[in-house]
Amino acid sequence: MPVILLLPLFRYHPHIHFRFYSKSSKHHILDLLKSMPKEPKHIAEAQQQRKKIKERISKYVPGKVTLQVLGSGARGAPRALYMFSDQSRYLFNCGEGTQRLAHEHKMKLARLEHIFITQPVWKNIGGLPGTALTIQDVGVPEITLHGPPGLDEIFGATKRFVVIRDLKIHMAQCKESDEFSDNVMSVKYVPLTMSAEDIYNVDDTIPEDGEKSKDSEVNAIADQLDATTSTRRCRSRKGRSRSSSRNALQSEDIVQDDTDYYAHERKRKRRHRTRSRTPDRSRSHSLDSGSTQSSGVISSDSQQILQETKEKGVSMCYICRLQPRPGALNLDRCVKMGVPPGPLLGKLKSGEDVTLKDGTVVCSKDVCEPDDPGPIFIVVDCPAVDYIDSLLNNESLKQHQRFAKSDDCVASLVVHFTAKEVMEHPSYKKWVDEFPPSTQHLVLNESNTCMGSLAVHRIQYKLNLLSEDMFPLLGDRGTPTVNEVPGLHVNKKQKFENGIENKDAINNTQNDLENLSVQSRPTSPSEPYIFPNTFCSIHLRPNKGVDRSLSLKLNPHEFISETMEVENFSSVLQTLKQTLYQHRKNLNIREYPKILFLGTGSCIPNKTRNTSGILLATSDTQNMLLDCGEGTYGQLVRFFGPDNVDEILININAVYISHLHADHHIGLIGFLQGRRRALDRLDVDRGPVYLFAPKQIMAWLSFYDRCFENIRNEFVLVPNGELLYNNHSMSETTNSLILHEIGLKDIKTCYVRHCPNAFGLSIISLDGHKLTYSGDTMPANSLVELGQNSDVLIHEATMEDELAHEAIIKMHSTTTQAIEIGQKMKAKNILLTHFSQRYAKLPRFNDNFAENVGIAFDNMQVKLDELQLLPLLYPALKTMFAEHCEELEHKAVKRQLKLERERSLSRDRHAKQKMST
Structure with missing residues (x-):
């Protein structure tokens, strides 16, 4: 019946196209319309509602409390332990990528109020900015951080590019004498520190009087000038120390950034005309310096607190005890x-x-059942062997080990965020042995292998059906595989007959699924540790114990079967395979250059599209990153696998950051640290990466280096503004040196029409291939000039054409606008990326998708000579993701109808006003 009512309404709008409707059942149309997202409540209303709920439930001790692993701490995966009750939520550590996993697995962050951080290092706090944005959007009014002093200042340092307006962030006073308590649990803070001798050794170069302090300032200024003029110091990679990094630190007093990178959205009406002009150097620094989001400068008192925390190396442990609960009535x-x-x-x-x-x-x-006094669990992070003495001698921890005063005081669980090499130290093992056999030990570090995502594997298995070359199966084999088809073996040589893939082989397309299975390390009396996958749970109340029933497992057969069952897909796939086979015979496909897309989504990550990141390989020893959104390092590990990624990392000698929105650079610290570990593991002596970026990035990086971890020796800044194609200010000698070291013939930039200090890039490889990358931008003539006659243009295409007005507000491009820019610059090939997350699988197609236009996917690796094959995938992609395409069309219809109603109402009001006059 509802469909009958809708059809006459559609009939009066002949301008609306219904390409997909004729192929759908009426029932399917209704399902899609019902599943469309509703208008969200205003954040203020949601916050008020949550306050009322909290007041009502805070009087009761919850009957169910569970710890659930979100990020296992595997290489490239976040460290994050989620605790939930039937009332509230808590998070222990929040590594880079936590937000994405929480989104994929539908972890309800709406009740998250407390985050406990063990140590203020990137592997624990890298996900805080993104997670804060998520919990702000769901209406959480405030959140409390627990951890070493000064931890909350990360939000002050990132507020220029991470906009937190509606979320209050508090920092708990976490002194050893203090205790946190609510109706769910009580938490005692246990700080661990390095031994006095170790602190002296790492800090022996700290100025002890005014004269030494002045010398350090002079050194910092010299290093600042050195970096901003693009020169590279030849430092040995052996024997690095904190003191050398401190001497190399670029002073934040010199590099400050008071730019508001989101002013164009908040002031879109007043600045609409001004935004249409291409930004220049003078305009880049003039934006609203009085904005509450404009300054990332931290007060000197806060910096002193952070520096003291860093110098002492404080790591906070937590003794957590659930509140006692009367026994349930039987x-x-x-x-x-x-x-x-x-x-x-x-x-x-x-x-x-x-x-x-x-x-x-x-x-x-x-x-009544016996009263539950409340089990105890301990969260421990012992960062290095230097901390073990502090751990062994801590009286608060001893009270919950083997010789506790009563059974109720013995810890039922110890959560180890401790590094793998520290856990293997005899003294640490001795400390673990002081717990009785009843205590369980949960390990969240690089001993684990599960990276936490099913969605990335699901879509990759689907796309792999189209092309094994452009969509190879991911190297991350750390998640166990469900072998639903025992003995499944496919010989790749038998999969093709005369260029056509055998139908039976398609249905069984994966090689020996048993070889993909990686099981977590078993638990035994001699090996008391639990090595979990994502979603492994520890029930604390009412029934205590480990629950692996929901732990992540891959099911490749299911991924493939659900695709092969799509109507007409099998025949479309057969046609595609034959077409690709014929085209490849006529191509001379060279290995390099090749492009690997690590993130193709905009703003925030979702389960299938990560934020911006592209790996450009020009040879087997020369790699360059184009932008580095959150989780870029993890994407590299996921694609190449933990056994092979180190070789890739050490050969990345340059990183380009197009602009300072968080989704384009917040993953830089994680990448730099991952590259450093790769160099150390392989015992390779390589220089720092060249960082091509807006020079204002140093305000953030120097702050992090000074107050959290040493990263300054890992990069040399080359300001994008010195590489402008129409105002090149770098000396020829320096320019030639850099090009030689990164293996390029030329590199140039231009300003583009986005936020202040936003750039486009053009590079030419040694063999003469030209690649242009837009970054984020509205259509920009400067980019057309920069990229003339490019072999490939990689251009953002955030919005579909019908959302052109929204694209103007956000200063992005529509798909057609991006294609037109490529046509104007006479690019041979155009690759579209940076899609709004509403296009999680495919963007909305239009007639402008020509034969030289390709769509980027996460984990798509394409060689330059293969680009012309990408448009051949469109029929199969539309069939594979038919439901997604239909949903996009339905949303377009709904949007058009709403617009027509608004226009009709406007005409009626105008007519009434005319009649009244």
Whole structure:
């Protein structure tokens, strides 16, 4: 019936196209319309509602409490342990990528109020900015951080590019004498520090008087000038120390950034005309310096606190005890003892004894389960061997080990965020042995292998059906595989007959699924540790124990089967395979250059599209990153696998950052640290990477280096503004040196029309291939000039054409606008990327998708000579993701109808006003 009502409404709008409707059942149309997202509540309303709920439930001790692994700490995966009750949520550590996993697995962050951080290092705090944005959007009014002093200043340092307006962030006073308590649990803070001798050794170059301080300032200024003029110091990679990094630090007093990178969105009406001009150097620094989001400068007092925390190397451990809870009333026992329904049950539940009408006395203890005093779990992060003495000698921790005063005081669980090499140290093992056999030990570090995502594997298995070359199966084999088809073996040589893939082989397309299975390390009495996958749970109340039933497992057969069952897909795939085979025979496909897309989504990551990141390989020893959104390092590990990624990392000698929005650079620190570990593991002596970026990035990087971890020796800044194609200011000698070291013939930039200090890039490889990358931008003539006659243009295409107005507000491009820029610059090939997350699988196609236009996917690796093959995939992609395409069309229709209603109302109001006058 609803469909009958809708059809006449559609009939009066002949300009609306219904290409997909004729192929769909009426029932399917209704399902899609019902599943469309509703208008979200205003954040303020959501916050008010949550406050009321909190007040109501805070009087009760929850009956269910569970710890659930979100990020296992595997290489490239975040470290994050989620604790939830039927009332509230808590998070222990929040590594880079936590936001993406929480989104994929639908972890309800709406009740998250407390985040406990063990140590203020990137592997624990890299996900805080993104997670804060998520919980702000779901209406959480405030959140409290627990951890070493000064931890909350990361939000002050990132507020220029991570906009937190509606979320209050508090920092708990986490002194050893303090304790946090609510209706769920109480938490005692246990700080660990390095031994005094170790602190002296790493800090022996800290100025002890005013004269030395002045010398350090002079050195910092010299290093600042050195970096901003693009020169590279020849430092040995051996024997690095904190003192050398401190001397190399670029002073934040010199590099400050008061730019508001989101002013164009907040002031879009007033600045609409101004935005249409291409930004220049003078305009880049003039934006609203008084904005509350404009300054990333931290007060000197806060910096001093952070520096002291860093110098002492404080790592916070937590002794957590659930609040005691009276035993539950056993109704079966009550019935047996003749207790009638009514108020007597309530008295028994509250601990009172009652007398029945016949004079029988019923004791509360006889009909109630035993009281639960509250189990204890301990969260430990011992960063290095230097901290073990502090761990062994801590009296608070000893009270919950083998010789505790009572059984109730013995820890039921210890969560180890401790590094793998520290856990293998004899002294640490000795500390673990001090717990009785009943204590379980959960390990969240690089000993684990599960990276936490099913969605990335699901879509890759689907796309792999189209092309094994452009969509290879991911190297991350750390998640166990469900072998639903035992003995499945496919010989790749038998998969093709005369260029056509055998139909039976398609249905069984994967090689020996048993070889993909990687099981977590087993638990045994001699090996007391639990090595979890994502979603492994530890039940603390009511039933205590490990629950692996929901732990992540891959099911490749399911991924493939659900695709092959799509109507007409099998025949479309057969046609595609034959077409690709014929085209490849006529191509001379060279190995390099090749492009690997690590992130093709905009703004925030979702389960299938990560934020911006592209790996450009020009040879087997020359790699360059184009932008580095959150999780870029993890994407590299996921694609190449932990066994092979180190070789890739050490050969990345340059990183380009197009602009300073968080989705384009917040993953830089994680990447730099991952590259450093790769160099150390392989014992290779390589220089720092060249960082091509807006020079204002140093305000953030120098702050992080000074206050959190040493990263300054890992890069040399080359300001994008010195490489402008129409105002090149770098010396020829320096330019030639850099090009030689990164293996390029030329590199140039231009300003583009996005936020302040936003750039486009053009590079030419040694063999003469030209690649242009837009970064984020509205259509920009400067980019057309820069990229003339490019072999490939990689251009953002955030919005579909019908959202052109929204694209103007956000200063992005539509798909057609991006294609037109490529046509104007006479690019041979155009690759579209940076799609709004509403296009999680495919963007909305239009008639402008020509034969030289390709669509980028995460984990798509394409050689330059293969680009012309990408448009051949379109029929198969549209069939594979038919439901997604239909949904996009339905949303377009709904949007058009809404617009027509608004126009009609506007005409009616205008007519009434005219009649009244």
